[in-house]
Amino acid sequence: MRTRFTEMFGVRHPVVQGGMMWVGRAELVAAVAEAGALGFLTALTQPTPGDLAKEIERTRRLTDAPFGVNLTILPSISPPPYEEYRKVIIDAGIKIVETAGANPVDHLPHFEDAGVKVIHKCTSVRHALEAERIGVDAVSIDGFECAGHPGEDDVPGLVLIPAATRRLSIPVIASGGIADARGLVAALALGADGINMGTRFMCTVEAPVAQEVKERIVANSELDTRLIFRTLRNTARVAANTVSAEVVDIEAGGCEFADIAHLVAGARGRRVFEDGDLDAGIWTAGQSQGLIEDIPTCAALVRRIIGEAEAIIRDRLAGAIEEGVRV
Numbered sequence: 001m002r003t004r005f006t007e008m009f010g011v012r013h014p015v016v017q018g019g020m021m022w023v024g025r026a027e028l029v030a031a032v033a034e035a036g037a038l039g040f041l042t043a044l045t046q047p048t049p050g051d052l053a054k055e056i057e058r059t060r061r062l063t064d065a066p067f068g069v070n071l072t073i074l075p076s077i078s079p080p081p082y083e084e085y086r087k088v089i090i091d092a093g094i095k096i097v098e099t100a101g102a103n104p105v106d107h108l109p110h111f112e113d114a115g116v117k118v119i120h121k122c123t124s125v126r127h128a129l130e131a132e133r134i135g136v137d138a139v140s141i142d143g144f145e146c147a148g149h150p151g152e153d154d155v156p157g158l159v160l161i162p163a164a165t166r167r168l169s170i171p172v173i174a175s176g177g178i179a180d181a182r183g184l185v186a187a188l189a190l191g192a193d194g195i196n197m198g199t200r201f202m203c204t205v206e207a208p209v210a211q212e213v214k215e216r217i218v219a220n221s222e223l224d225t226r227l228i229f230r231t232l233r234n235t236a237r238v239a240a241n242t243v244s245a246e247v248v249d250i251e252a253g254g255c256e257f258a259d260i261a262h263l264v265a266g267a268r269g270r271r272v273f274e275d276g277d278l279d280a281g282i283w284t285a286g287q288s289q290g291l292i293e294d295i296p297t298c299a300a301l302v303r304r305i306i307g308e309a310e311a312i313i314r315d316r317l318a319g320a321i322e323e324g325v326r327v
C-alpha cells in the first residue's frame with residue numbers, strides 16, 4: 001500500500017506508532033520498525049538527554065529499519081532541556097521526529113539543517129494549517145477519540161480528518177480511535193495518507209508495560225475512558241479507574257491543579273505500567289480500547305491490518321461497485 005506518507009518517510013506500511021510516555025521504548029519501537037511501520041521513541045521517557053542517546057543506541061541494536069523520536073513540548077514551570085534532547089536526536093543521526101504539544105517553530109530550523117523530517121501532531125485544523133505554514137513535513141491529527149490530549153474542541157476524527165485534509169497540502173496521518181484495518185481504510189477514504197495508533201500498540205507483546213495493563217485494555221470497552229483536566233483547559237483522555245474518577249469528582253467541585261497534583265503525579269502513573277497495579281495512578285488509554293480484543297506481536301498486528309485493509313478495499317468496497325455486491 002503506497003501513499004505519500006510511505007514515499008516521504010521510506011516506511012513500508014502507512015502505519016505509525018506515536019510517542020507514548022513510559023511506553024515508547026526500544027523494545028516496542030524496534031518491533032514496530034521490524035514490522036515495517038514507523039515507531040517513535042519518546043524522548044521525555046528518558047530522564048536525561050544522555051539516556052535518550054543510549055536508548056537510540058539500544059533500538060539500533062535491535063533493528064536496522066528506520067525509526068524516529070517523539071519530542072513532546074509541554075507547558076511547564078521547570079521545562080526539560082528541550083534543546084539538549086534535540087541535539088541528541090540530531091547527533092545520533094535520527095531522520096524523523098514527531099513533535100507534539102506546543103508549536104515546534106523554534107526547533108524546525110535545527111531539524112531542517114540536519115535533514116530531519118518533522119511530523120507535527122496536533123488536534124485542530126487551525127494548528128495543522130499553522131504547522132504547515134511554518135514548514136513541517138507532515139501532520140498527524142488526533143481526533144477527540146484519542147488517548148492523551150485531544151485538545152478542547154471535541155471534534156471526532158470522522159469530521160476532523162476530512163476537514164483537515166481538504167485544506168492541507170502536506171501528508172496527513174489520521175490519529176485517534178484507530179485500532180484495525182477498518183480504521184486504516186476509513187482514514188484513507190477521509191483523505192489521510194496513513195494512520196497513527198497509540199493504545200493499539202500499547203497492547204502488543206513487545207510493549208514494555210505490565211501484562212495486567214494489556215489485559216485490562218482487552219477487557220475494557222469504548223466507554224472506559226475519562227476526561228481529566230477539562231476544567232484546567234488541558235484535557236487528557238485516560239483509562240477509567242478509581243484515580244481518574246476521583247480527579248473528575250474533585251474537578252466537578254471546582255479546583256486548582258494543586259488540589260489534584262498528588263493524584264496525577266507521573267511517578268504514580270509509571271507504577272501502573274511497571275507493577276500492573278491498575279489503580280496506582282493515572283494511565284493513558286483511548287476509546288479504541290473498545291476495538292482491541294487481543295495482545296498480538298507488532299509483526300502480527302501490522303500484517304493483519306494491512307492484509308485486512310487490502311481485502312476490505314478489494315473485495316468489500318470495489319466489489320460493491322464492480323459486481324454490485326451489497327456492502
Ligand SMILES: Cc1cc2nc3c(=O)[nH]c(=O)nc-3n(C[C@H](O)[C@H](O)[C@H](O)COP(=O)(O)O)c2cc1C
Pocket residue numbers: 017018019020021022023042070072099100101121142145146147148149175176177178196197198199200202283284285286287288
Ligand atoms: C500510554 C500513552 C502515552 C502517550 N504519551 C504521549 C506523549 O508523551 N506524547 C505524545 O505526543 N503523545 C502521547 N500519546 C498519544 C499517542 O501518541 C497517540 O497520539 C494516541 O494514542 C492516538 O490515539 P489512540 O490511542 O486512540 O490510537 C500517548 C498515548 C498513550 C496510549
